[in-house]
Amino acid sequence: METLLKLGRTPIGIIVPAFTILLVVFGIPIVLLFLTSLNAPAFSIFNYQAFLGQRANVRVLFQTIEVSVIATAICVIIGYPTAYLIAAASKRLRMTLIVLVIIPYLTSLLARTYAWIVILGDRGLINNLLLELELISSPLPLIYNRMAVYIGMVHIMLPMMILPLVSVMLGIDKSLTAAARSMGARPFAAFWRVFLPLSLPGVRSGSVLVFVLCLGFYITPAALGGLRDAMLSTFIAAQVSSSFNMARTAAAAFILLGIAAVMLFILGLDLSDTQGGAARPARSSWLSRLPSLSTLTRYLNELATPYRARRWTAKLYQAKSDSRWSQIPGTALVALVMVYLLFPGLVVIIMSFSAGMFLEFPPSGLSLKWYRSFFGDPSWKGAAWTSIQVGVAAAILSTIVGTLAAYGLSRTSPRFRSLLTMVILTPITFPVIVVGIAAYLGMANLGLIGSMTGIVLAHSIGAIAYVVVIVSGTLANFDRRLEQAAKSMRAGPLQTFRRITLPLIAPGVIGGAVFAFIHSFDEVVISSFISGLSIRTLPLKMWENIRHEIDPTIAAVASLLMLLPVLWLIAIYITWWSRPRMKRVPSDPAN
Incomplete structure (x- = not known):
C-alpha cells in the first residue's frame, strides 16, 4: 500500500x-x-486484398483522398492570408477577430451543417432569393453535390487552419522582416524570404490536422453530398449498420488510418510552443532541390542585385506612404471570411x-x-x-x-x-x-x-x-x-x-x-x-x-x-x- x-x-x-x-x-x-x-x-492480408480488389471501394478511397486534399488546399489558400491579416492587426481588433473565428469553431458541427442545408436547399435562402428576383425559373442544384460538400467542410475546418497559423505568426519576431526592409527588400520579397519560411510550421500543423480530420468526415458529406460523393467513412458506417463484418470493416478502417499515418509521418505535427520560432530553421522546400530551378533563381537574384541597390538608395529617405487604399483588399478579405464563418449561423437563428x-x-x-x-x-x-x-x-x-x-x-x-x-x-x-x-x-x-x-x-x-x-x-x-x-x-x-x-x-x-x-x-x-x-x-x-x-x-x-x-x-x-x-x-x- x-x-x-x-x-x-x-x-x-x-x-x-x-x-x-x-x-x-x-x-x-x-x-x-x-x-x-x-x-x-x-x-x-485477405481482407485488405478483398477491399482493394473491388473497383467501387478503390474509387471511394481515392475520392476520399481527393476531397480531403482539395478541402485542405482551400483552407490553406483562404486561411493563410486571413491569419496573416489577423496577426498584423492591432491588439484589440486582433482579439475581436480571433473571438469571431473561435465562435464557429466551438459551435456544434451538426448545427453548422444544418445551416448550409437551409441556405443551399432547393427552397433554401439562395434559391428563394433568385426566384423572387426572377433570375431563375426553377431551383438551382446547389446541394447534394461535390461543391456543397466542399463548402460545408471548408466552413467547419477553416477555424482549425486559421488558429494555428495565427499562433505561429504571433511568435515570429517582426524585427526580422523590418531588417529585410531596411536592406532594400520590397514588402513581398521580405515576406517571401523571411516571414513565409518562419510561418511554415503553422502551415504544416494546420494542414495535417485539417487533412486527417477531413479523412474521417462522415456527417457533412452524408448531409450535403450525393450518392457519388460518398467518402470512406460513410462506407465504413454503412458496413457497421448493415452486415457488420468486423474483419472487412477493420481492414477499411486501417486503410483510412494508414493514409493519415503516412501524412503524419511525412509532414509531422508540430504541437510544441511556437515562441521562439524565429530561431528554429524551416524545412527546405522540395522545389529548392531541383537544380534547374535553384540555378535560375540564383542567376535572377544576381541580375537584380544592382537594381535593388539603386532602389535601396532611392527609398532610404523617402517618407512612408500611409495610403489606406492598400488596406482595402485585406479588409475586404477578412470581412468576407468572417461573413462566411458567421452568416450561416445568423441565418438559422433568424429563421x-x-x-x-x-x-x-x-x-x-x-x-x-x-x-x-x-x-x-x-x-x-x-x-x-x-x-x-x-x-x-x-x-x-x-x-x-x-x-x-x-x-x-x-x-x-x-x-x-x-x-x-x-x-x-x-x-x-x-x-x-x-x-x-x-x-x-x-x-x-x-x-x-x-x-x-x-x-x-x-x-x-x-x-x-x-x-x-x-x-x-x-x-x-x-x-x-x-x-x-x-x-x-x-x-x-x-x-x-x-x-x-x-x-x-x-x-x-x-x-x-x-x-x-x-x-x-x-x-x-x-x-x-x-x-x-x-x-x-x-x-x-x-x-x-x-x-x-x-x-x-x-x-x-x-x-x-x-x-x-x-x-x-x-x-x-x-x-x-x-x-x-x-x-x-x-x-x-x-x-
Missing part, C-alpha cells in the same frame, strides 16, 4: 489514470481491431423565429412556436437532458484525469513528455470513424454498449486530450518556484498542489472542462456506435431528423446550440480575467 502511495506521488503515477482509460477504451481495442483485420491468428409552417428567410412573421415545440416535445427534452448528463459526467471525469496527466507530464523530461502527449492526443488526431469503431469494440468487450457509462467513457478519451492540451499550456507559464517556496515551509505535495498550484492554474482547468463538455455534447459519430437503440443524445436526435424529415424544430435546436459558444466564451473570460494576478517570484533575491 505504501508503495502505491509513493507511486501516486510521482509524475508517472499521476499519469496512469489517463493512460488506463485510453488503453481500455481505445488502445487495446485498436490493437485487437488490427489483428482482426489480419484474420489473427492465421494472419493474412428559427419564423411564424410560418415552413422555414423562410426573411421570416414573414416572428414567433416562438418552434422553441415551444422543442421544449414541449418529450423526445427533444429527453435527448437534451441525456446529452447534458453525459457531457457533465465526461467533463468531470476528463477534467480530473486530464489535469493530473498534464501536471505529471509537466514534471517529466521533454522528450518523454512529447511522446506521451502524442499518445494522449491520438483520439483527436485519428479519423473519428476509426476511433468510433475502436471504442465500440472496447465497450462491447466491457458489456457497456447501450449504457450511459459506455458513452461517457467513449467521450472521455477525446475530452481528456483537450484538457491535457489546455492545462499543459497553462502550466507552461506557471512559476514552479512558488511550489518550492511552499515546500520549503513544510507543506506536503498534496497541500502544495491544493493551495498553490491549483488556484493558479484554475482558469486553464475550467477552460479544459468547458472544452471537454463541448466535445462530449457535440459528439455524434462515436455516440452512434456506443448508444445502441436505447439511448438518444441530442446530436443523434438532430441527425435522425435531418436525414429523415424536415422539421423546423431543428432550426430552434440549432440556434440554441449556436448561442452556447458565446456563453462559454463569456464564462471563460470572466474566469480568466476577473481573478487577481499573482506577482511572479523575482529571480534575484536581492531585488
Whole structure:
C-alpha cells in the first residue's frame, strides 16, 4: 500500500489514470481491431486484398483522398492570408477577430451543417432569393453535390487552419522582416524570404490536422453530398449498420488510418510552443532541390542585385506612404471570411423565429412556436437532458484525469513528455470513424454498449486530450518556484498542489472542462456506435431528423446550440480575467 502511495506521488503515477482509460477504451481495442483485420491468428492480408480488389471501394478511397486534399488546399489558400491579416492587426481588433473565428469553431458541427442545408436547399435562402428576383425559373442544384460538400467542410475546418497559423505568426519576431526592409527588400520579397519560411510550421500543423480530420468526415458529406460523393467513412458506417463484418470493416478502417499515418509521418505535427520560432530553421522546400530551378533563381537574384541597390538608395529617405487604399483588399478579405464563418449561423437563428409552417428567410412573421415545440416535445427534452448528463459526467471525469496527466507530464523530461502527449492526443488526431469503431469494440468487450457509462467513457478519451492540451499550456507559464517556496515551509505535495498550484492554474482547468463538455455534447459519430437503440443524445436526435424529415424544430435546436459558444466564451473570460494576478517570484533575491 505504501508503495502505491509513493507511486501516486510521482509524475508517472499521476499519469496512469489517463493512460488506463485510453488503453481500455481505445488502445487495446485498436490493437485487437488490427489483428482482426489480419484474420489473427492465421494472419493474412485477405481482407485488405478483398477491399482493394473491388473497383467501387478503390474509387471511394481515392475520392476520399481527393476531397480531403482539395478541402485542405482551400483552407490553406483562404486561411493563410486571413491569419496573416489577423496577426498584423492591432491588439484589440486582433482579439475581436480571433473571438469571431473561435465562435464557429466551438459551435456544434451538426448545427453548422444544418445551416448550409437551409441556405443551399432547393427552397433554401439562395434559391428563394433568385426566384423572387426572377433570375431563375426553377431551383438551382446547389446541394447534394461535390461543391456543397466542399463548402460545408471548408466552413467547419477553416477555424482549425486559421488558429494555428495565427499562433505561429504571433511568435515570429517582426524585427526580422523590418531588417529585410531596411536592406532594400520590397514588402513581398521580405515576406517571401523571411516571414513565409518562419510561418511554415503553422502551415504544416494546420494542414495535417485539417487533412486527417477531413479523412474521417462522415456527417457533412452524408448531409450535403450525393450518392457519388460518398467518402470512406460513410462506407465504413454503412458496413457497421448493415452486415457488420468486423474483419472487412477493420481492414477499411486501417486503410483510412494508414493514409493519415503516412501524412503524419511525412509532414509531422508540430504541437510544441511556437515562441521562439524565429530561431528554429524551416524545412527546405522540395522545389529548392531541383537544380534547374535553384540555378535560375540564383542567376535572377544576381541580375537584380544592382537594381535593388539603386532602389535601396532611392527609398532610404523617402517618407512612408500611409495610403489606406492598400488596406482595402485585406479588409475586404477578412470581412468576407468572417461573413462566411458567421452568416450561416445568423441565418438559422433568424429563421428559427419564423411564424410560418415552413422555414423562410426573411421570416414573414416572428414567433416562438418552434422553441415551444422543442421544449414541449418529450423526445427533444429527453435527448437534451441525456446529452447534458453525459457531457457533465465526461467533463468531470476528463477534467480530473486530464489535469493530473498534464501536471505529471509537466514534471517529466521533454522528450518523454512529447511522446506521451502524442499518445494522449491520438483520439483527436485519428479519423473519428476509426476511433468510433475502436471504442465500440472496447465497450462491447466491457458489456457497456447501450449504457450511459459506455458513452461517457467513449467521450472521455477525446475530452481528456483537450484538457491535457489546455492545462499543459497553462502550466507552461506557471512559476514552479512558488511550489518550492511552499515546500520549503513544510507543506506536503498534496497541500502544495491544493493551495498553490491549483488556484493558479484554475482558469486553464475550467477552460479544459468547458472544452471537454463541448466535445462530449457535440459528439455524434462515436455516440452512434456506443448508444445502441436505447439511448438518444441530442446530436443523434438532430441527425435522425435531418436525414429523415424536415422539421423546423431543428432550426430552434440549432440556434440554441449556436448561442452556447458565446456563453462559454463569456464564462471563460470572466474566469480568466476577473481573478487577481499573482506577482511572479523575482529571480534575484536581492531585488
